[in-house]
Amino acid sequence: MRLVIARCSVDYVGRLTAHLPMATRLLVVKADGSVLVHSDGGSYKPLNWMSPPCSLREEAGTWTVTNRAGEQLIITLDAIVYESSHDLGVDPGLVKDGVEAHLQVLLAAHIETFGEGYQLVRREYPTPVGPVDILARAPSFGVDDDVGPGGGRHIAIEIKRRAGIDAVEQLTRYLDLLNRDPLLAPVGGVLAAQMIAPQARTLAEDRGIRCVVVDYDQLRGLDDPSLRLF
Amino acid sequence: MRLVIARCSVDYVGRLTAHLPMATRLLVVKADGSVLVHSDGGSYKPLNWMSPPCSLREEAGTWTVTNRAGEQLIITLDAIVYESSHDLGVDPGLVKDGVEAHLQVLLAAHIETFGEGYQLVRREYPTPVGPVDILARAPSFGVDDDVGPGGGRHIAIEIKRRAGIDAVEQLTRYLDLLNRDPLLAPVGGVLAAQMIAPQARTLAEDRGIRCVVVDYDQLRGLDDPSLRLF
């Protein structure tokens, strides 16, 4: 990894064009040839960059970074303030927990979160437009209930960390499809998420989809250690 | 800006938990207190980070970065290989061109892209569920045409750089709404994008929405300099 502090201007020509006026910035050149241009503030996102695979050509006062698609990052160097190089080796990588996948595991293991007597049919229930996160069966409590052949009503559950309108649309597509299957219909919908955007809730309820806000930490407290990812 | 090359392990506890085993990495501490942890490869995204506003507390072999929401980045330092500090000043910032906004300006200026006789009604036509990118009017060529009060058929145009299913859903919501307005109905839909995902095209055409692939560079060639953003 090469670190360069330099006064430079930068032009990107690719999916869009972007220009950075002359100023002092950090340039990071990684082992795979990728280049980051960072200012001393803002966020983790560089002002400009080129992702690998790409090649760096150095000339007099100009660096040109090109990728396979022909996109170019052109760095015009006015003055190099500082430079150093380091061998970091390969990184062992990141271990994550808490994402949607784990929510799905936890909710499948605690399907009663959605109501007493709920039974898991399966996780990742396949449909032609993609897998439904969880398919479950709700119990029937009376003869008037709108029950399916299984003796209960099927429930398709869409799980999101944060649910927006797109989650409602996605679940709606699943429900349209599943309800065409006489062995499953009628299938109800549940949107389960840590956070549900107000517009998403409105749209969901308008379509008869139940909204359930789930508490990840609480679910996690209920789980047994074997369900933990690390 | 402070640059540190160090052997370290990193733990993030916040919206999720994540762990980085001990290895040599680049740590960037920016003037606003934000911290980036980069490996010598991958992309512009750090392995771990803390965005501003946040505060860094340094102890013996441990850095603790905390933000207002209580999320923490805990860096355990085994050995500092290298360290330097630089004053970069404030960055003048980035100038962009080529995003959806510019596509919208160009397409509005060249509304005939969608067909001969098309007329612009307005850009960012407001609806209760958000603004439609472009509302236009198509000409009527015969008495049998399904025309509205304006003497032509209204067309709602959704513009994306890359259109996916979500773009079709979005346009569908607009069309549902606009078609309830007797002063506008009937309103046709056009999805205009530089790239349209096959599933999006299928869904759009199934719903009677026309798909138009637009060539940004060509449109740009047609424009007059006043429409350029820089």
Next chain:
DNA sequence: CATTGCAGGTGGAAT
């Protein structure tokens, strides 16, 4: 201040 929609999104997994 919350919400919404875009992003050079990026990344990963499944087809």
Next chain:
DNA sequence: ATTCCACGTGCAATG
């Protein structure tokens, strides 16, 4: 290789 979806999405504009 393409297509889909999640992301500690980040980010800015807007009500």
